[in-house]
Amino acid sequence: MNRALLIVAHGSRREASNEEIRRLTERVRAEAGDSYHSVSCAYLELADPSIPEGIERCISAGAQEVVVLPYFLSAGRHVSLDIPQEVEKTQHKHPGVKIRIAPYLGGAEGIPGMLLDCVMEDRD
Amino acid sequence: MNRALLIVAHGSRREASNEEIRRLTERVRAEAGDSYHSVSCAYLELADPSIPEGIERCISAGAQEVVVLPYFLSAGRHVSLDIPQEVEKTQHKHPGVKIRIAPYLGGAEGIPGMLLDCVMEDRD
Numbered sequence: 001m002n003r004a005l006l007i008v009a010h011g012s013r014r015e016a017s018n019e020e021i022r023r024l025t026e027r028v029r030a031e032a033g034d035s036y037h038s039v040s041c042a043y044l045e046l047a048d049p050s051i052p053e054g055i056e057r058c059i060s061a062g063a064q065e066v067v068v069l070p071y072f073l074s075a076g077r078h079v080s081l082d083i084p085q086e087v088e089k090t091q092h093k094h095p096g097v098k099i100r101i102a103p104y105l106g107g108a109e110g111i112p113g114m115l116l117d118c119v120m121e122d123r124d
Numbered sequence: 125m126n127r128a129l130l131i132v133a134h135g136s137r138r139e140a141s142n143e144e145i146r147r148l149t150e151r152v153r154a155e156a157g158d159s160y161h162s163v164s165c166a167y168l169e170l171a172d173p174s175i176p177e178g179i180e181r182c183i184s185a186g187a188q189e190v191v192v193l194p195y196f197l198s199a200g201r202h203v204s205l206d207i208p209q210e211v212e213k214t215q216h217k218h219p220g221v222k223i224r225i226a227p228y229l230g231g232a233e234g235i236p237g238m239l240l241d242c243v244m245e246d247r248d
Contacts, residue, residue: 007239009197012200014201020199027236028239028240030236031236069242069243072197073195073229075140076136102242103242105239105242106148107242110238111148112148112154115131115152116152116156116159118226118231118232
């Protein structure tokens with residue numbers, strides 16, 4: 001199956017922050033190997049592409065399944081309401097494509113260990 | 125040496141998000157073992173304790189070194205300017221205490237791998 005991974009970040013008025021997401025996306029693409037036909041990114045607001053645009057690009061490129069991955073730390077309104085609403089707009093137009101939202105980053109099991117790694121990386 | 129780890133999050137008007145940080149802090153404390161005399165959290169804005177308050181509590185409890193860990197995904201203004209400014213306020217009052225800021229979470233080497241783990245955790 002042609003599967004696409006779409007990393008969704010908040011988006012920023014600061015272009016360097018949006019660029020940081022694009023660089024992250026390249027690193028994820030490199031690590032993903034052939035698990036996904038494509039790995040791309042989209043933004044909830046303040047930057048392009050939007051989430052519906054990002055999903056449409058995946059579908060235009062042949063994706064039969066799109067996995068939307070919220071690059072967020074908190075299970076707040078953006079993760080619980082806004083992203084599902086944006087996804088639904090596109091799902092409605094493409095009932096034959098499976099679009100699912102993966103757990104947001106902040107809820108990942110490995111976060112505490114990674115925080116301790118952050119401290120160690122810089123240790124004197 | 126008595127070392128304290130202070131996890132710094134943005135802070136939210138939504139109390140559940142602040143509570144999520146406190147729960148995360150407990151998990152980090154459990155994983156840290158005896159590496160740190162204390163593991164606590166503080167907020168840049170919108171919630172208590174503030175960063176200066178959080179650092180003062182560590183020092184009052186005997187910390188000789190405080191490691192401030194920014195729980196942020198982007199190297200934006202908060203990470204590059206606001207957190208260092210808040211830290212400096214307290215460092216100025218306690219020149220004998222070593223206060224250092226660890227790399228922010230979003231810059232961690234392991235983030236791409238963890239994002240792929242997020243997708244796998246929920247996979248059908």
